Amino acid sequence: MNNRCALVSKVIPFSCVDGPGSRLALFLQGCNLRCKTCHNPWTIGRCNDCAACVPHCPHDALNIQAGRVWWDEAHCQQCDTCLQMCPQQATPMAQRLSVEEVVVQIRKVSPFISGITVSGGEATTQLSFLLALFATLKADPLLQHLSCLVDSNGLLSETGWQKLLPVFDGAMLDLKAWDNEHHRYLTGRDNAPIKHSICWLAGHNRLSELRLLVIPDRCDYLTHRRELIAFIRRLGDVPVRINAFHAHGVYGEARHWRSATAEDVEPLAEVLERERIRVIRPALYL
Numbered sequence: 001m002n003n004r005c006a007l008v009s010k011v012i013p014f015s016c017v018d019g020p021g022s023r024l025a026l027f028l029q030g031c032n033l034r035c036k037t038c039h040n041p042w043t044i045g046r047c048n049d050c051a052a053c054v055p056h057c058p059h060d061a062l063n064i065q066a067g068r069v070w071w072d073e074a075h076c077q078q079c080d081t082c083l084q085m086c087p088q089q090a091t092p093m094a095q096r097l098s099v100e101e102v103v104v105q106i107r108k109v110s111p112f113i114s115g116i117t118v119s120g121g122e123a124t125t126q127l128s129f130l131l132a133l134f135a136t137l138k139a140d141p142l143l144q145h146l147s148c149l150v151d152s153n154g155l156l157s158e159t160g161w162q163k164l165l166p167v168f169d170g171a172m173l174d175l176k177a178w179d180n181e182h183h184r185y186l187t188g189r190d191n192a193p194i195k196h197s198i199c200w201l202a203g204h205n206r207l208s209e210l211r212l213l214v215i216p217d218r219c220d221y222l223t224h225r226r227e228l229i230a231f232i233r234r235l236g237d238v239p240v241r242i243n244a245f246h247a248h249g250v251y252g253e254a255r256h257w258r259s260a261t262a263e264d265v266e267p268l269a270e271v272l273e274r275e276r277i278r279v280i281r282p283a284l285y286l
Contacts, residue, residue, distance in 0.1 A: 003128030004099045009043050009091055009121065011102075013109045017283070019149045019172065019208070021114030024106055028129075029094040031122040033153050034188035035176065037215060037257075039249040042080075043121040045088035053082035053092055062092055089251070099132045106143060115147030115169070124156040127163070134167035149208060153187075154194035161200055170208030172241075173198050178224040186218070195231070202235040209280075210238055214265050215245040216258045221268050229275050239278040242269055246286035261285055 007029040012018075015025040031044045038044065049069050054062045061075040062082060069092045082092055106116060116137070123130055134148045147169040154173040175194060177183040183191035201207040210232065212221060221228055232240060244260035262285060269279045 004132050005096050006102075006126045006129035006133075007046060007094050008097045008102075009040075009094045011105060013105070014113065015117070018117040018119060018151060019115065019147075022112060023149075024109055024113055024116045026102065026116060026118045026123075028118065028120045028123050028126050029091070030125050031120055031153070032125055032155055032189070033122065036186055036252055036254040037176070037213065037245055037250060039246065040121075041089050041249070041251045042083040042086065042091045045086070045090035047086075047090045047092050047094065048088055050087065052087055053085045056081055056085045099129065099136055102133060103136055103140075103143070106137070106146070110143055110146065113146065115149060117149045117151055117172075119151035122153050122155070123150050124152055124160060124164075127156070127160055131163060131167060134164070138167050152197075154197035155189065156197060157193070158196070158200055161197065161204075161206075165204060165206065168206070170206050171201055172209040172211060173201065173207065174211045174213065176213050177220050178228050179220050182220050186215075198235065202238055207235060207238050209241050210235065211241045211243055212268070213243045213245055214260045214268060216260050216264050218257065219264075219268075222271065225271055229272070229277070232272070232277055233275070237278065239280055240272060241280040242282060244282040244285050248286050259286055 008026060009029045010027040012025040015023050018025040027043060029043055030046045047069060049067060051064050051069055054064060054069060058079065058081060059075050059077045061072045063070055071092045118130060137143045137146060137148060150168060150171040152171050152173055176186050180191055198207060198210060242265050244265055246259040247255050247257055265282060269281055272279050
């Protein structure tokens with residue numbers, strides 16, 4: 001797959017939850033975290049053509065050709081049986097799209113959107129495609145007004161962010177836990193690189209939003225409130241979006257965890273607001 005192509009799990013032409021305004025949201029396949037709380041867990045892995053899903057498709061929308069799994073969109077009923085069967089936490093429905101093919105889709109909806117957001121999975125695991133896409137949009141007189149945002153886990157290196165700096169407008173980053181060990185428990189990775197990305201982006205006026213995830217009984221923000229508040233203050237006037245964990249779509253042990261309610265979110269929101277930090281509360285609770 002060349003650097004002008006990406007493995008894409010989904011394209012949503014009009015989204016109101018992936019950044020400001022109405023946006024085209026592009027979800028890339030593959031992630032370098034293993035979050036227990038991921039509610040799109042089939043975007044984590046990439047299909048290795050093991051074909052475990054093929055015999056279980058009730059609509060015969062999957063078949064094997066030349067050792068590869070092929071998805072027949074015309075027969076697919078979106079029942080997601082294949083997602084439940086996949087041992088790789090992947091999807092056979094991901095498509096390889098070129099920059100040009102994505103731009104065609106953006107051009108169709110450009111009069112009705114304020115920008116595009118590339119998410120995942122983890123968008124920056126396909127950095128070459130991301131750079132090519134954003135550079136193409138910024139060079140197009142009819143599309144350059146669209147803001148280009150990345151929804152990221154923050155594991156990209158500083159060198160990677162430096163490459164993106166000339167062609168993107170901002171990033172929305174998650175900090176799933178303050179304590180490193182607790183972060184490893186929730187995501188499988190250390191949070192030091194993520195904290196560094198957050199600070200670097202804020203310092204270059206590219207941190208659009210910091211996101212915190214409230215998980216009932218498994219959330220350490222209030223335990224480390226002093227360190228967290230000091231950290232957020234150093235970022236400048238960056239809004240903090242509090243997301244409420246919900247078990248819908250989650251795999252593994254977290255599917256049995258209690259979903260967050262307003263009563264779980266408010267203590268953190270109030271602590272931050274007392275420090276004059278801009279807080280965005282969850283739009284809904286599931």
